Amino acid sequence: MATTKTAPGHDVHAAHAGHHEEPGFFKKYVFSTDHKVIGIQYAVTGLLFLLFGFSLMMLMRWQLAYPGQAVGWLGKLLGDNRMPGGVMLPEFYNELGAMHGTIMVFLGVVPLAVGGFGNFVLPLQIGAPDMAFPKINMMSYQCYFLGGVTMLGSFFIPAGGAAQSGWTSYPPLANIAGSGQTWWLIGMIFLITSSLLGSINFIVTTIQLRAPGLTFMRFPIFVWAQFVTSFLLLLAFPPLEAAGVLQLMDRVGGSSFFMPSGLVVSGQVAANAGGGNPLLWQHLFWFLAHPEVYVLILPGMGIVAEVIANNTRKPLWGYRSMVYALGFLGFMSFIVWAHHMFMTGMGTVMSTFFQTTTMIISIPSVVILTALILSLWGGSIRFTTPMLFALGFLPMFGIGGLTGLPLGLSVTDIPLHDTYYVIGHFHYVVAPGTLFALMAGIYYWYPKATGRMMNDFLGKLHFWGSFVFMNVLFMPMFFLGLAGVSRRLYDGGASYQFAQPALHYNVISSWGAWMLAVAQIPFIINFFMSLKTGRKVGPNPWDATTLEWAAPSPPPHGNFEHPPEAYRGPYEYSVPGHGSDFQPQFERA
Amino acid sequence: MSASHDVDIDKHVRVYITVFVSLMALTIFTVWVGYRNLPIGQAVTVALLIASIKGGLVASYFMHLISERKLIYAVLVSTVALFAVLMLVPMLTVNDGTMVEHPGGVVHTVLPGHEGGHEGGAEGTPEAAPETAPAAAPESGAAPESAPAPAAEPAPGGAQPEPAHN
Amino acid sequence: MEIPYTVETREDTGLNNGKIGIWLFLASEVMLFGALFASYILLRVGASEWPRGHTILNVPLATFNTVVLITSSVTMVMAWASLMRRKFGVFRVYQALTVLLGGVFLVVKYFEYSAKFHHGLLPHTSNFIAIYFTLTGLHMIHVIGGMAVNAYLWGPGAKLYKTNPEWFTNRVENAGLFWHFVDLVWIFLFPTLYLL
Numbered sequence: 001m002a003t004t005k006t007a008p009g010h011d012v013h014a015a016h017a018g019h020h021e022e023p024g025f026f027k028k029y030v031f032s033t034d035h036k037v038i039g040i041q042y043a044v045t046g047l048l049f050l051l052f053g054f055s056l057m058m059l060m061r062w063q064l065a066y067p068g069q070a071v072g073w074l075g076k077l078l079g080d081n082r083m084p085g086g087v088m089l090p091e092f093y094n095e096l097g098a099m100h101g102t103i104m105v106f107l108g109v110v111p112l113a114v115g116g117f118g119n120f121v122l123p124l125q126i127g128a129p130d131m132a133f134p135k136i137n138m139m140s141y142q143c144y145f146l147g148g149v150t151m152l153g154s155f156f157i158p159a160g161g162a163a164q165s166g167w168t169s170y171p172p173l174a175n176i177a178g179s180g181q182t183w184w185l186i187g188m189i190f191l192i193t194s195s196l197l198g199s200i201n202f203i204v205t206t207i208q209l210r211a212p213g214l215t216f217m218r219f220p221i222f223v224w225a226q227f228v229t230s231f232l233l234l235l236a237f238p239p240l241e242a243a244g245v246l247q248l249m250d251r252v253g254g255s256s257f258f259m260p261s262g263l264v265v266s267g268q269v270a271a272n273a274g275g276g277n278p279l280l281w282q283h284l285f286w287f288l289a290h291p292e293v294y295v296l297i298l299p300g301m302g303i304v305a306e307v308i309a310n311n312t313r314k315p316l317w318g319y320r321s322m323v324y325a326l327g328f329l330g331f332m333s334f335i336v337w338a339h340h341m342f343m344t345g346m347g348t349v350m351s352t353f354f355q356t357t358t359m360i361i362s363i364p365s366v367v368i369l370t371a372l373i374l375s376l377w378g379g380s381i382r383f384t385t386p387m388l389f390a391l392g393f394l395p396m397f398g399i400g401g402l403t404g405l406p407l408g409l410s411v412t413d414i415p416l417h418d419t420y421y422v423i424g425h426f427h428y429v430v431a432p433g434t435l436f437a438l439m440a441g442i443y444y445w446y447p448k449a450t451g452r453m454m455n456d457f458l459g460k461l462h463f464w465g466s467f468v469f470m471n472v473l474f475m476p477m478f479f480l481g482l483a484g485v486s487r488r489l490y491d492g493g494a495s496y497q498f499a500q501p502a503l504h505y506n507v508i509s510s511w512g513a514w515m516l517a518v519a520q521i522p523f524i525i526n527f528f529m530s531l532k533t534g535r536k537v538g539p540n541p542w543d544a545t546t547l548e549w550a551a552p553s554p555p556p557h558g559n560f561e562h563p564p565e566a567y568r569g570p571y572e573y574s575v576p577g578h579g580s581d582f583q584p585q586f587e588r589a
Numbered sequence: 590m591s592a593s594h595d596v597d598i599d600k601h602v603r604v605y606i607t608v609f610v611s612l613m614a615l616t617i618f619t620v621w622v623g624y625r626n627l628p629i630g631q632a633v634t635v636a637l638l639i640a641s642i643k644g645g646l647v648a649s650y651f652m653h654l655i656s657e658r659k660l661i662y663a664v665l666v667s668t669v670a671l672f673a674v675l676m677l678v679p680m681l682t683v684n685d686g687t688m689v690e691h692p693g694g695v696v697h698t699v700l701p702g703h704e705g706g707h708e709g710g711a712e713g714t715p716e717a718a719p720e721t722a723p724a725a726a727p728e729s730g731a732a733p734e735s736a737p738a739p740a741a742e743p744a745p746g747g748a749q750p751e752p753a754h755n
Numbered sequence: 756m757e758i759p760y761t762v763e764t765r766e767d768t769g770l771n772n773g774k775i776g777i778w779l780f781l782a783s784e785v786m787l788f789g790a791l792f793a794s795y796i797l798l799r800v801g802a803s804e805w806p807r808g809h810t811i812l813n814v815p816l817a818t819f820n821t822v823v824l825i826t827s828s829v830t831m832v833m834a835w836a837s838l839m840r841r842k843f844g845v846f847r848v849y850q851a852l853t854v855l856l857g858g859v860f861l862v863v864k865y866f867e868y869s870a871k872f873h874h875g876l877l878p879h880t881s882n883f884i885a886i887y888f889t890l891t892g893l894h895m896i897h898v899i900g901g902m903a904v905n906a907y908l909w910g911p912g913a914k915l916y917k918t919n920p921e922w923f924t925n926r927v928e929n930a931g932l933f934w935h936f937v938d939l940v941w942i943f944l945f946p947t948l949y950l951l
Contacts, residue, residue: 129756132772200779204772207660208760235671238783242790249889254879257794257886261803275882280797283679284790334671338682350682558756598836605836609829613822620818623809623950636946643942651832651935658769661778668782672789679797 033134034557038141039120040449043442046112049148050435053103054520056096058513063088064492065510082161093490094164095180099151101167102184105296106191107148109434113299114233115144115194117441118202118226120449124548124555125220127211127564127586132204140197147190154183166488168285171258171278175250176265182251185244192241199230206230211547213566217323218585220546220570221316224323225302228330229295236291236334243284250276257281279344286337294333296430297397298326300437301368304390307440308372310544311387312379313581315571318371325364325371332361342410343417351410358408365401369394380574380581384542385459389440392467393433400429403478418488421481424474432470439466439523446527447541451553452534458526465519473512476505543582546570550586608650615643762922777929781936784897788940791893795886795947806883808949811876813867817949820863821941827856828938831905831931838924843916846927850909853934857902864895887948894940901934 022028032038062071068087075086082092119137123130131137154162160178163169174181206227210219219227246257254272258281261274309316316322338346338354346354373394381387403425406412416422439462446454483502485493492506493499540549550564564586572583619639627635649655654665764771799805808814834849871877871884878885908927915923 130758132758132760133776134758196780196783200776200783203779204775207768207775208765208770208772209758231667234779234783235668235786238787239675239790239793242787242794245889245893246791246794249878249885253885253888254877255885255889256879256882257798273879273881275798275802277683277797277801279683280679280794283682283797284794287675287790331667335674335678338678341682344682346682350678598839602833602836605829605832609825612825616818616821616825619946619950620814623814623946626807629951632951636950640943640946644939647828647935647939647942651828651938652932660768660770660775664778664782668785672785675786675789675793676796679793680800683797683801 031138033130033138035119035123035131035134035137036449036555036559038137039116039118041141042111042119042144043116045145045148046108046110046116049103050108050112052152053100053108054517056100056103058517059088060093060096060100061510061513063093063490065507067491067494088490090490091164092161094166094488095155095162097488098163098166098169098184099155102151102163104430105167105292106188107144107151109296109430109438110195110292111144112438113434114202114226114229114295115141115198117222117299117303117438117445118198118229121445121548122202122223122226123205123209124448124551124559125223125546126206126209126214127547127550127560127566128205128209129558129560129563131201132209133201136197137201140194140201143190143194143197147187147194150183150187150190154180154187157183168289169247169281170285171247171250171276171281172260172263172265172270174247174281175258176270182248185248185251188244189241192237192244195233195237199233202226202230203234211564211566214547214585215566217320218566218569219323220302221305221319221322221326222299222302222546224326225298225305228326229298232291232295232298232330232333236288239284240288243281246284247281279341282341282344283338286340287334290337290340291330291333293426293429294329296434298329300393300434300441301326301372303437303441303444304372304393305375306544306546307386307390307444308375309571309573310444310542311382311384311390312376313382313573314375314379315569315573316371317374317377318367319569319571321367322371325367329361329364329368332357332364336361336408339408339410339413342413355408355410359405362401362405362408369397369401384443385454385456385463386440386444388460388463389436389443392463393436393440396428396432396436396470400425400427400433403428415484416481418486419481420477420485420487423487424477424481427474427477431474432467436466439463442527444542445548446530447534447537448548448551448553448555450531450534452530452536453541454530454534455526458522462519462523462526465522466516469512469516469519471512473509473516476508476512480505480509540584543580545572545582545584547586549584604650608646611646612643615639619643762919762925771925773925773929777932781932784936784940788890788893791886791890792943792947795890798882798886802882806881808947808951811883812887812949813870814949816863816867817945820860821945823856823860823863824938824941827853827860828935830856831934835924835927835931838916838920838927841920843913847909847913850905850927854902854905854909857898857905860898861895861902864891890944890948894937894944897937897940901930901937904930905934 023032029037032041059074062069070086071083072086075083078092082089082095119131151162157178157180160180162180163174163177163184165174165177165181169181169184206219206223246255249255250257250259250272256272256274256276258278259270259272259274259276260278263270263272263274305316305322336354336357338350339358342351342354376391403421407416407422407425443454443459446452480493480502481487483499483505485496485499485502489495492503494503537553539551539553541553542549547564547566551559552561565588566585567588568583568585570585572585574581575583619636622635622639623632626632654661758772759765760772762771768775830849830852834846834853837843837845837849868888871888876884878888908923908930912926913923915926
């Protein structure tokens with residue numbers, strides 16, 4: 001059984017050297033089946049996509065703040081088919097919008113949160129040597145990579161560029177749009193396959209490979225969060241895959257699954273047989289996309305739970321409530337989806353049904369947030385960088401959640417649907433919500449993955465800059481939306497008379513975005529610099545209690561010198577009568 | 590392998606053959622029913638019932654579900670529940686009216702507000718579906734124009750209005 | 756590094772990893788085909804007109820295919836049962852039959868599809884034809900996938916029997932579960948498309 005008293009920098013590789021020869025570069029770093037390597041592959045790729053998606057948005061924000069104004073050098077860089085004379089074409093704006101959403105959700109956040117953190121941390125946190133199916137794990141990353149290449153490649157299609165129909169790809173528009181949309185669909189099929197393979201792996205690993213003594217009610221909240229998330233991915237993604245197949249059939253095979261009869265496009269009657277239903281796509285899409293938003297938040301909540309427990313030096317408040325809330329949330333997430341469709345002409349019976357389930361689902365969210373906040377009470381708070389991000393998450397997720405309430409009630413949704421209010425709402429949850437949680441996770445688990453700490457000063461700079469500018473960027477959107485400005489307008493509402501008094505919000509948001517980018521620079525520097533100059537640490541630099549801190553930093557192939565055992569719950573901090581202020585799960589006495 | 594284990598397998602094999610014969614019989618039965626050309630409501634019910642029995646046999650005996658662990662059941666029960674939701678709910682959202690069957694097996698949907706004095710043409714006219722009009726709002730700022738699509742097709746859930754009977 | 760419970764069952768769950776894995780995969784497949792069935796329902800309920808299946812599709816041929824697939828399910832489970840009895844030779848016969856019957860299914864499908872193309876019935880003709888091709892096409896892809904796995908287990912994959920018969924038997928069982936699922940989907944597809 002590994003102890004917490006391993007000397008810093010102690011190399012355990014020597015102990016395993018006799019077992020097998022060192023694999024070559026490709027086997028070790030590219031085609032590895034080791035969950036830690038795959039986790040880092042996912043995390044790094046995910047972070048790169050987040051950066052790329054952020055860049056797309058920064059481009060959009062120029063057009064929104066200063067519609068029609070030229071940017072010479074960008075025009076030269078991107079060419080006349082995108083920004084002739086440096087002025088953004090509406091079609092290009094739409095490409096940016098659709099791909100920003102797609103990339104952030106499917107290529108950035110989920111791969112980082114689930115593929116990155118899930119893969120790296122989960123087996124360690126349950127005391128397993130690896131995932132149940134290491135080869136399938138590798139394949140899931142490769143599918144993700146192929147999906148990403150497909151999505152990126154779509155920008156370079158000569159006729160029309162990338163998908164332009166929103167990340168939601170609503171027909172009939174998506175059906176008749178340029179060939180970028182077909183690439184989008186193919187990319188999605190790769191990504192969904194990757195996700196399915198991953199979720200099967202996570203569930204089997206969690207059930208079967210947990211260490212002796214690690215019962216379900218001794219799981220860290222992070223493990224529960226990933227477990228529920230995996231079920232959401234497993235059961236909710238296939239309908240979107242089916243929808244993707246149907247849309248491909250429409251686009252390539254000429255069917256009319258989503259094409260209604262009598263459709264007129266630009267003055268011409270559409271040539272298909274008709275008889276289809278655009279709402280069919282919406283149902284299939286949102287059947288996934290609603291559980292998807294819980295996929296976006298749950299791993300983050302899990303990370304925040306870990307970081308708060310560790311940095312308050314006391315057990316989490318309401319562990320059981322949190323577990324039940326996570327499970328209930330997962331179940332409910334499947335029966336709320338049509339609150340994204342209140343404006344599609346549903347009758348009052350069905351819209352009342354969805355409104356009711358939506359109101360009910362806010363309860364477990366509140367339970368979890370409340371438990372996390374109450375966990376701070378009476379704690380001995382250490383304001384480390386991960387803790388700052390975890391603390392920042394709490395009110396930000398609160399704002400995001402509360403602003404969702406008028407959207408979930410069908411009547412108040414009427415003036416708010418498809419306005420900037422919606423964009424403000426979901427960005428609060430995902431950006432200063434999930435992304436803050438993921439940042440907390442990076443600062444927290446970086447020493448486990450690399451054996452070195454990240455720089456704390458740069459970390460605090462990163463946090464405060466991000467916190468301020470996230471709010472500058474997203475808060476104005478609520479007011480813009482309440483003023484009635486629709487989303488997905490390439491000029492941010494400038495051509496509408498009623499929007500004139502609210503247009504200055506666009507400028508504020510845009511400056512928030514560009515300053516937010518600047519605030520990420522300390523993080524990028526820190527991330528790479530610390531690999532070489534970070535303070536070296538041993539297995540448990542945070543004095544934490546969960547099983548991953550029993551392994552060396554970084555863990556070798558196979559993770560633990562001796563298979564660990566769980567002797568108690570996950571958050572035994574400040575146990576009365578115990579010598580130190582923490583008692584790890586993996587320590588016998 | 591122990592002798593008792595072989596006997597166990599022998600019992601299983603007998604079950605497999607029985608199930609096989611039942612499946613064949615049910616297949617012939619379902620095809621026979623199909624050729625009876627029942628009204629659509631009855632046809633669907635009978636076909637689904639027979640298919641469910643056949644599927645149940647395959648799942649229980651060929652897939653050994655009947656002797657499987659609780660964990661697997663739990664996963665499958667949740668899946669089936671979600672499957673049912675996916676089957677039923679979308680249809681309910683586009684079919685908010687009452688279904689009225691007419692002689693000849695034609696089924697119309699009468700939307701709220703259009704009851705009383707059924708006329709075949711009522712649901713077919715463009716103005717007849719005010720609740721579906723909002724769906725025409727294009728989702729994207731730069732959408733090519735599309736005619737109010739739901740109004741151009743007969744109201745969802747309704748059969749083709751009888752031409753010029755009224 | 757050995758991953759535990761790949762072959763032996765874990766005491767408290769009573770299952771090995773592969774068994775849970777394949778059932779989870781099948782659960783996701785239920786949702787995949789379920790979504791297509793839901794689409795079929797929505798399209799049909801909203802259609803102004805929808806043909807009865809037998810007016811366009813070949814019922815006798817599809818009935819034959821149904822019999823073929825059900826039979827292949829029996830041969831599949833018999834293949835596994837033979838392995839449980841450690842009768843490797845008998846396993847190979849049943850496994851070969853399973854693959855062969857899958858091939859017969861595909862050949863019949865080839866003739867069915869060709870006849871449709873010949874009569875100009877393509878996805879753009881009508882939504883009935885479109886959903887017919889989509890549902891049976893996706894099912895066919897699953898048949899091909901299942902056949903590939905079964906062929907592998909009959910051929911090169913069978914080597915594992917010599918070194919670890921229990922692991923090999925589990926693999927055949929899991930492949931069988933997938934194959935039975937493919938049969939199960941057809942059991943619902945057949946009346947839905949052809950008889951209603």
